[in-house]
Amino acid sequence: MTRKHTESRQTLSDYHVHTSLCHHAEGLTSEYLDQARLKNIPELCFTDHAPNPHGYDPANRMALDDFAAYQAMIRPLQKSESPRVLFGVEADYYPGGLDFLRQWLAAHSFDFVLGSVHYVGDWGIDSPAEMHRWRTADVPDAWRKYFLLLADLADTHLFDAVGHLDLPKKFGFVPPEQDIAGMAGPALDRIAEAGMSIEVNTAGLRKPIGEIYPSPLLLRMARERGITICFGSDAHKPGEVGFEFPAALRLAREAGYTHAARYSRRRRTLVPLPEAAANNP
Ligand SMILES: [Zn+2]
Numbered sequence: 055m056t057r058k059h060t061e062s063r064q065t066l067s068d069y070h071v072h073t074s075l076c077h078h079a080e081g082l083t084s085e086y087l088d089q090a091r092l093k094n095i096p097e098l099c100f101t102d103h104a105p106n107p108h109g110y111d112p113a114n115r116m117a118l119d120d121f122a123a124y125q126a127m128i129r130p131l132q133k134s135e136s137p138r139v140l141f142g143v144e145a146d147y148y149p150g151g152l153d154f155l156r157q158w159l160a161a162h163s164f165d166f167v168l169g170s171v172h173y174v175g176d177w178g179i180d181s182p183a184e185m186h187r188w189r190t191a192d193v194p195d196a197w198r199k200y201f202l203l204l205a206d207l208a209d210t211h212l213f214d215a216v217g218h219l220d221l222p223k224k225f226g227f228v229p230p231e232q233d234i235a236g237m238a239g240p241a242l243d244r245i246a247e248a249g250m251s252i253e254v255n256t257a258g259l260r261k262p263i264g265e266i267y268p269s270p271l272l273l274r275m276a277r278e279r280g281i282t283i284c285f286g287s288d289a290h291k292p293g294e295v296g297f298e299f300p301a302a303l304r305l306a307r308e309a310g311y312t313h314a315a316r317y318s319r320r321r322r323t324l325v326p327l328p329e330a331a332a333n334n335p
């Protein structure tokens with residue numbers, strides 16, 4: 055392929071990748087960047103799991119003392135023009151975490167803050183180590199509580215986008231679709247009111263459910279509410295950068311989307327979606 059051809063090829067940006075600081079991702083940040091270059095990804099936003107002082111889920115995130123190392127890892131990469139590198143974070147919404155998060159997010163100049171819920175009560179709903187709890191759980195009740203937390207997350211106005219909107223489906227414990235729509239609707243209303251985006255996250259394709267987050271129905275519901283989208287691979291290793299983005303693009307187009315959100319210094323602009331199948335595999 056000629057260089058000219060490469061440059062003219064428009065592709066999606068990846069707004070959700072991790073680093074080894076979270077203890078469950080691997081590879082060097084330079085290797086993530088190399089993958090983004092290979093796949094013609096225009097913007098790569100690092101969104102590693104945010105630290106906290108509460109002892110909340112320490113096994114899956116950097117310690118507060120590691121945050122300087124995170125900055126030292128990412129900031130020099132921002133000299134790169136192709137891809138452009140953004141400084142972001144995936145911050146959990148959890149009861150009791152808000153006061154800290156409010157001041158901590160304001161104290162650092164992030165480009166993008168992804169807001170996620172990974173816990174319902176004391177249960178890490180997407181943790182492989184706690185997957186067994188789904189077998190005995192009241193599945194619809196767990197989903198209902200999850201979407202209530204997402205609605206509360208939106209009301210904080212602390213985040214730019216919601217991560218993996220229907221994460222509870224990860225292991226395949228899924229209520230009827232119409233029931234999910236009924237539970238998700240009020241959360242989507244609040245996400246729309248907050249002016250947030252949601253991400254189209256391809257990690258679900260690597261999990262037992264084998265589906266992108268969110269489902270086609272939920273993505274259409276988001277579109278109907280005027281909620282903007284960004285795209286994320288949730289890469290935990292370099293080879294996962296831009297994972298299955300052609301499928302994500304198809305899903306977005308089928309839901310009626312024509313634009314993607316991009317962020318810089320937490321300000322959103324919209325860019326047209328590339329033509330279908332424009333992303334490299
Ligand atoms: Zn997550």
Ligand SMILES: [Zn+2]
Pocket residue numbers: 070072144288
């Ligand atoms: Zn993630």
